[in-house]
Amino acid sequence: MKPLTPEQQAFAEEHHGLLLDFMAKHSLGDDYYDLLANRYLKVVVRYLSEEALRKYSFSTVVWYHLRSELSNYARDQVGKLQEIPIEFYCEIPAPEIVPIDDGLWRVIEDNLTYKQFEAIQFRNQGYTNREIAELCGVGRKAIEKRFARIRKILSDYKEN
Known part of the structure; x- marks a missing residue:
């Protein structure tokens, strides 16, 4: 992504609270910030450059895109194998083997x-x-x- 213009930077800073509000409403931790911030900045650029988007409020447009980004991320995670730390396995007791007479x-x-x-x-x-x-x-x-x-x-x- 190319650097933001001064106008885009000012607009992004002014409305940054929308990103934080979205994260708070969906109980998202800091690990989602980078993912959503990238989408947020892309929306800022589109909103300021596309006249058709400005007939909607910026908050509506940005929340729509952030929900979409979160949904895409969740869908991508479903198919991935989850890594389980080795410490997890250490806590599982070995099964008792019952002797067969x-x-x-x-x-x-x-x-x-x-x-x-x-x-x-x-x-x-x-x-x-x-x-x-x-x-x-x-x-x-x-x-x-x-x-x-x-x-x-x-x-x-x-x-x-």
Whole structure:
């Protein structure tokens, strides 16, 4: 962006409160200032150079453009991966591993098919039934039946 003329600078300084009011109304922190200030200065230049815009009040025009800039920024952020600091992971306690007794292992080995075992592995990795079905090349109902069979095997073992 090229430097503002003295007239544009004076106008921008005079109406700078509109930018601050917008940020306050939307509870935006200082980290949004640069983003919105750049758009604000572009609006100042357009407003003073385009006669058609001056039929509207400057506050209306600038708020419209600032809302648009904020909306564009939010839309762009949706698709970006969010970085999570490593310190976050340090606070998560490790899950407790419950030991499986020999009897349960025998029941699992005798009754559990490879396909059921595969479904359990995918479930433990966080996949949904729909995703597991796609990975296994079967319908979602087939995966639900596999998990129903697994629950039945475990239920029968607990009863004995």
